[in-house]
Amino acid sequence: MASLDRPGELLIEAIRLTVNGDTHDLGVPSHYTLLEALRYVLGLTGPKQGCDKGDCGACTVLLDGVPTLSCILPVQEAIGKEVTTIEGLAAPDAPHALQDAFDLTGGAQCGFCTSGILMSAAALLAANRSPTRLEIREALAGNLCRCTGYTKIYEAIELAAAALREERMPAELKGS
Amino acid sequence: MLRLHPYVYHRPRRLDEALELLKEHSGDVLPIAGGTDLVPNMKHGLFAPGHLVALKGIDELHGIEERDGELAIGAAESLTAVASHPLVNDHFPALAHAASLVAHPMIRNQGTLGGNICLDTRCTYYNQTHFWRRALGYCLKKDGDVCHVVAGGTKCVAAHSADTPPILMALDAAVDIASADGERSIKLSDFFTADGMWNKRLERHELVTRVRIPLPSPKLHATYTKVRERKSVDFPLLSIALAVELDDSGVMDSISLIVAALGAKPRVIGGLDKIAVGKKPTDDIVEAVARQTYRQCNPLDNIIVEIEWRRAMVPVYVRRSFNAILAEPRATA
Structure with a gap:
């Protein structure tokens, strides 16, 4: 087994990634995680580098629609798959209902966990239009937030789910 | 920020290719399935192989099916798949439940049943960064010769920490194991040993390929x-x-x-x-x-x-x- 002291040879690998609908041909160090490729090669800093070892969920992205921890995923595992980051959740001028709802309810405070939570929540709502509070809690069980106590986050996701079901804007429901 | 060391990442499509790679790079290679435990461990400097052999893209390691009075589950099936599959839930709801209790949703999406079975043992003095371990003078299991759990201990006592093996043992499951030298099967109740350094009867070039559980009696x-x-x-x-x-x-x-x-x-x-x-x-x-x-x-x-x-x-x-x-x-x- 190679020891830590032995400097390994840096290897740059040619990798094709599909991120937020765009295809990129990249030269990436072979030992990069998907998160490192997203942040340091593609400049997508929405997914956060929190614990960096799979505990906190701040790095959550969707891999073929499945919430995935990009900080512990070797970048090669994303080849041939659709990667969606928070930057690809919606167009800049038309936020996702979840983004509106988080804004309206105060679902984000410091915001560090928010992009990961939005990705977990987006996958939940794609699979389940009317999640119960318990189902929302289960879906977010790998996303740690240390600011909000989660209540506003749950409210935001419920508001977004209702808005998507009724095809209305979260603000209209919030006001009503 | 926790960096990985440089390595070559192999993505074989067939099991025999993977087994050959494990043999070829013997001593400087590890298999990786979900990587949910291995990658953090590599980031902590606990392993630094020059080669990784990825297993998830190998079809032979997938599939959940009933055959010959058993339920057979491919080792590279995700824990989410095990927890939600109708056959697992019909026959072994306790196994589905155990799989659903592993870590958290994303870890279960990425982590596999085979990886859970082969999970490295864990200890307060082992699952730490290189900086942390160096400050303490390392430990028996990695880089050192002192056990911080048992004073004067010469045998590693790191804990088996996986959720699916206990219930699989209670259900009398067996695992199929393959290597470049051949195949074998072993009951899971005979698979584990009390050595915290490496607590399984599995050679380094061998892979767990499948889990087989006898279908239960109604009793x-x-x-x-x-x-x-x-x-x-x-x-x-x-x-x-x-x-x-x-x-x-x-x-x-x-x-x-x-x-x-x-x-x-x-x-x-x-x-x-x-x-x-x-x-x-x-x-x-x-x-x-x-x-x-x-x-x-x-x-x-x-x-x-x-x-x-x-x-x-x-x-x-x-x-x-x-x-x-x-x-x-x-x-x-």
Whole structure:
């Protein structure tokens, strides 16, 4: 087994990634995680580098629609798959209902966990239009937030789910 | 920020290619499936192989199917798939439940059943950054010659911390193992050893390819309970798998009780046949089983929660396991 002291040879690998609908041909160090490729090669800093070892969920992205921890995923595992980051959740001028709802309810405070939570929540709502509070809690069980106590986050996701079901804007429901 | 060391990442499509790569780079290679434990461990400097062989893209390691009176689950199936698959839920709801208790949703999406079975043992003094371990002077399991858990200890006592093996053992599961030299099978109850350095009867160039569980008789009831600090994310502080066969009159025909997360090997509690078989699980009998289990369980300071409390929880969770089984409306595993 190679020891830590032995400097390994840096290897740059040619990798094709599909991120937020765009295809990129990249030269990436072979030992990069998907998160490192997203942040340091593609400049997508929405997914956060929190614990960096799979505990906190701040790095959550969707891999073929499945919430995935990009900080512990070797970048090669994303080849041939659709990667969606928070930057690809919606167009800049038309936020996702979840983004509106988080804004309206105060679902984000410091915001560090928010992009990961939005990705977990987006996958939940794609699979389940009317999640119960318990189902929302289960879906977010790998996303740690240390600011909000989660209540506003749950409210935001419920508001977004209702808005998507009724095809209305979260603000209209919030006001009503 | 935790950096990985440089390595070559191989993505074979066929099992034989993977096995050849493991043989070819012997001593400087590790297999990686979900990587949910291996990648953090590499970031902590616990492993630094020059080659990784990725297993998820190998079709032969996938699939969940019933055949020859068994349920066969490919080792690269995700824990999410195991927890949600209809065949697993029909035949072995306790296994589906155990898989659903591993870590958190994303870890289960990425982590695999085979990886959970082969999970490295864990210890307060081992699962730390290189900086942290160096500051303490390292430990027996990695880079050092001192055990910080057992004073003067010469044998690593890091804890078996996986959720699916205890219930798989109670369900009498076997694993298929392949290497470039051939194939073999072994009962999971014979698979683990008490050596915290490497607690499995698996050579470094071998892979667990499949898990096979005999389909249960209608008399079988099984349950898995996990004690942890939070209801998500955490590894177990203590876990208990219980399987009993109850005949029509409620008498126990067999009993299998496994306690894990205390030492390097999941402990099969002995002497229960005499106490429980041929009897109904009355309060007195359950209490006798709980006492027998308590006597055989001696946790060590390998996890950060007090050993007295972990030991005290053993009989509590034995009782709860029986309560869970007796509350079941019908015989299910």
